[in-house]
Amino acid sequence: MSSRDAILAAIRKHPLEQTPLPTLNQDWIQYPDRVAQFTTVIETVGGRCIPVSSEGEINSHLKELPQFASAIVRCSTVDGIGEPTLDAGSVAKPHDLLAVDFAVLRGEFCVAENGAVWITDEPTPHRALYFITQHLALVVPRSQIVSNLHEAYQRLAFEKPRFGAFLSGPSKTADIEQSLVIGAQGPRSHVVFLLDDGA
Amino acid sequence: MDHPTAAAKFVANDTRAHWHDKALWFVREKRDRMAHGLPEWEILRETAAAIKSHTITHLADLLEQFEENATKLGATVHWARDGAEHNEIVHGLLRDHGVKKVVKSKSMLTEECHLNPFLERHGMEITDTDLGEWLVQLRQEAPSHIVLPAIHISKEEVGELFHDVLGTEAGNSDPQYLAEAARHALRQRFVEADAGLTGVNFAIAETGGIVVCTNEGNADLGTSLPKLHIASMGIEKIIPQAAHLGVFLRLLARSATGQPITTYSSHFHGPRPGGELHIVLVDNGRSDLIGSDEFRRSLSCIRCGACMNTCPVYRRSGGHSYGTTVPGPIGSILAPAQDAKAHHSLPFACSLCGSCTDVCPVKIDLHHQLLTWRKLIAVRGLVPLSKRLSMRLATAVFKRPWLFNLGGSIARWVTPKLPRFLIYNPLNAWGRQRELPEFPKESFRQAWEKRRSSSGGDGKDTSS
Numbered sequence: 001m002s003s004r005d006a007i008l009a010a011i012r013k014h015p016l017e018q019t020p021l022p023t024l025n026q027d028w029i030q031y032p033d034r035v036a037q038f039t040t041v042i043e044t045v046g047g048r049c050i051p052v053s054s055e056g057e058i059n060s061h062l063k064e065l066p067q068f069a070s071a072i073v074r075c076s077t078v079d080g081i082g083e084p085t086l087d088a089g090s091v092a093k094p095h096d097l098l099a100v101d102f103a104v105l106r107g108e109f110c111v112a113e114n115g116a117v118w119i120t121d122e123p124t125p126h127r128a129l130y131f132i133t134q135h136l137a138l139v140v141p142r143s144q145i146v147s148n149l150h151e152a153y154q155r156l157a158f159e160k161p162r163f164g165a166f167l168s169g170p171s172k173t174a175d176i177e178q179s180l181v182i183g184a185q186g187p188r189s190h191v192v193f194l195l196d197d198g199a
Numbered sequence: 200m201d202h203p204t205a206a207a208k209f210v211a212n213d214t215r216a217h218w219h220d221k222a223l224w225f226v227r228e229k230r231d232r233m234a235h236g237l238p239e240w241e242i243l244r245e246t247a248a249a250i251k252s253h254t255i256t257h258l259a260d261l262l263e264q265f266e267e268n269a270t271k272l273g274a275t276v277h278w279a280r281d282g283a284e285h286n287e288i289v290h291g292l293l294r295d296h297g298v299k300k301v302v303k304s305k306s307m308l309t310e311e312c313h314l315n316p317f318l319e320r321h322g323m324e325i326t327d328t329d330l331g332e333w334l335v336q337l338r339q340e341a342p343s344h345i346v347l348p349a350i351h352i353s354k355e356e357v358g359e360l361f362h363d364v365l366g367t368e369a370g371n372s373d374p375q376y377l378a379e380a381a382r383h384a385l386r387q388r389f390v391e392a393d394a395g396l397t398g399v400n401f402a403i404a405e406t407g408g409i410v411v412c413t414n415e416g417n418a419d420l421g422t423s424l425p426k427l428h429i430a431s432m433g434i435e436k437i438i439p440q441a442a443h444l445g446v447f448l449r450l451l452a453r454s455a456t457g458q459p460i461t462t463y464s465s466h467f468h469g470p471r472p473g474g475e476l477h478i479v480l481v482d483n484g485r486s487d488l489i490g491s492d493e494f495r496r497s498l499s500c501i502r503c504g505a506c507m508n509t510c511p512v513y514r515r516s517g518g519h520s521y522g523t524t525v526p527g528p529i530g531s532i533l534a535p536a537q538d539a540k541a542h543h544s545l546p547f548a549c550s551l552c553g554s555c556t557d558v559c560p561v562k563i564d565l566h567h568q569l570l571t572w573r574k575l576i577a578v579r580g581l582v583p584l585s586k587r588l589s590m591r592l593a594t595a596v597f598k599r600p601w602l603f604n605l606g607g608s609i610a611r612w613v614t615p616k617l618p619r620f621l622i623y624n625p626l627n628a629w630g631r632q633r634e635l636p637e638f639p640k641e642s643f644r645q646a647w648e649k650r651r652s653s654s655g656g657d658g659k660d661t662s663s
Contacts, residue, residue: 002278003278003279003280003284004266004278006280007262007278007280007434007480007482007486008259008262008263010482010486010487011258011259011262011434011486011489012259013490014486014489014490016255016256016489017256018253018256018257019249019252019253019256020249020253021249021250021253021439022245022246022249022250022253024246024442024443024445024446026239026242026246027239028239029237029238029239041459044459045458045459045462094423094424095390095424098386098390111460113449113459114449114459114460115459115460116460116464121471125472126423127419127423127471128419128420128423128424130419131416131419131420131423131463132386132420132423132424148445148449149444149445149448149449149460150442150445150446152445153441153442153444153445154442156441158403158406158408158441158466158468159406160272160468160469161272161273161468161469161470161471162468162469163465163466163467163468163471164465164466164468165419165463165464165465165466166448166460166463166464167462167463168458168459168460168461168462168463168464169462170462171414171415171416171462171463172414172415172462173330173331173378173414173415174347174456175329175330175331175334175347175348175349175378176330176334176349176352176354176357176374176377176378177222177352177353177354177357177374178222178225178226178347178350179354179374179375181374181375181378181379183378183379183382184330184378184381184382184414184415184416184417185328185330185382185385185386185389185415185416185417185420186415186416186417186419186420186463187416
């Protein structure tokens with residue numbers, strides 16, 4: 001017998017009374033001001049949220065960030081933003097992105113309750129960029145924000161091969177005596193630009 | 200080594216033991232603030248428990264569904280009956296791909312299977328990339344906590360370790376400085392790696408995807424650079440639908456570290472373009488637990504570590520005192536299921552306070568299961584002789600009220616007259632760190648009788 005069949009048989013040899021699935025239709029938390037909630041939470045996890053009214057405004061905010069001003073290698077998948085010096089799509093291997101100092105990438109939507117932004121590998125040929133860059137900025141349309149994670153999963157379908165993740169703040173560790181250190185192995189800073197899309 | 204013996208080593212360092220206790224309680228308090236911040240917290244726990252109950256009672260079907268959907272997405276699913284078969288599968292894949300260097304993110308399952316030493320024996324270089332796991336790997340230790348693997352190590356020890364391994368300044372134990380040195384070294388390992396190994400927090404039957412949660416981003420770096428990704432999971436990690444992640448991801452990080460969500464919650468559906476994704480499903484005793492009415496619910500565990508952070512025994516005895524991959528309350532249930540003889544002392548490393556059951560996000564009845572284990576261990580004759588004899592003596596005394604009263608009278612009369620060395624003798628384990636209270640002149644029963652006769656009634660205090 002294959003291990004597969006042996007394991008399945010070992011499970012099925014215990015006939016159990018099958019219990020039903022619970023409803024997910026509950027009064028989950030709603031935030032009257034989702035942007036305010038998102039902004040508060042993302043700050044508690046070491047990130048920042050900056051509401052902007054135009055793409056041009058993003059560029060001026062970026063210039064004021066010391067980590068952007070000092071960045072030598074910059075990538076961007078958002079047209080006209082972030083003064084890219086390197087086209088991430090042009091490198092052969094994701095390993096060649098190790099030197100990226102600052103990346104500006106698109107996020108799909110925000111979750112107010114936990115400060116997370118949903119990202120996928122669709123806009124970039126190398127998903128490593130989200131994690132390998134020294135500093136990360138995400139651009140998300142302001143209208144795309146849900147209150148809680150249940151609403152988030154109602155938006156998501158996983159029908160084809162695809163990578164997606166919730167990112168909530170910069171990479172961090174507290175593994176040395178519980179002291180919080182920002183910038184464990186991934187990005188050292190994390191800023192979300194909420195772009196007013198008039199909706 | 201049994202738990203009390205191993206714990207004695209930990210508490211010998213008084214400063215460390217107190218720091219450990221306080222640090223974990225601080226995490227427990229953060230968890231409380233998060234839980235209290237959500238009005239639906241209890242609904243979430245009940246929903247999670249019900250989903251897990253459904254999962255365990257439909258497990259074979261869900262595993263088949265997962266395999267079918269994961270395969271459709273281009274992943275390869277492997278099945279391992281035990282740790283040895285798991286290690287063979289992983290090694291076979293690495294060997295066939297000519298892999299020399301491996302980066303691995305946190306996976307308690309690979310700890311359970313002792314994968315690292317197995318791969319090292321086959322000449323591979325494996326790096327645990329979670330900072331805490333890397334620290335214990337460099338010290339050739341096991342993690343002492345499932346979420347905070349290096350909670351037993353001081354920053355000074357990390358400073359010395361990194362001075363030896365990474366050449367950091369001697370005597371510098373600043374966490375920021377040390378973490379920066381680790382960052383530099385580990386990022387290099389990611390770039391050099393030929394394969395990335397990860398654990399799995401949740402596997403979705405309906406979609407065939409897996410979810411991995413980290414705060415450092417190490418699972419993502421380890422799987423987005425090398426082309427080969429191998430994910431190892433216990434068969435109980437399955438959940439039916441993606442929508443259920445809404446419940447579990449809301450509970451996991453809040454319960455674990457008091458964060459609203461882990462920094463990175465990554466959903467892998469199939470391999471990345473040009474890459475390979477292999478998922479190894481491991482039984483290793485889990486299917487036996489399904490057959491146990493008493494312990495089946497322990498399979499609902501999502502490995503958040505909340506039961507450890509709150510446990511008064513764990514906090515004061517340290518994770519290594521359990522001698523198991525998963526320590527603390529949940530570990531004290533899982534380990535005897537694997538080998539009751541070797542781990543007979545663990546269900547007794549518990550005050551039955553029930554705090555673990557109160558904080559468990561999937562509502563496992565932890566302290567009830569620990570009590571059940573005690574009974575089973577007694578029935579199987581695995582309780583040590585000293586405990587068996589003293590229990591037999593206690594039974595004899597409690598069965599005979601006259602003997603109990605006589606013993607009490609003698610003890611009250613004799614004990615205060617005895618010299619210290621006789622009372623605090625080596626056999627009196629209780630007296631090692633404690634002073635006996637002053638002995639009363641009369642027993643509770645005598646005081647009660649006196650009070651009743653003087654108030655002329657049923658002994659109720661009517662003076663207020």
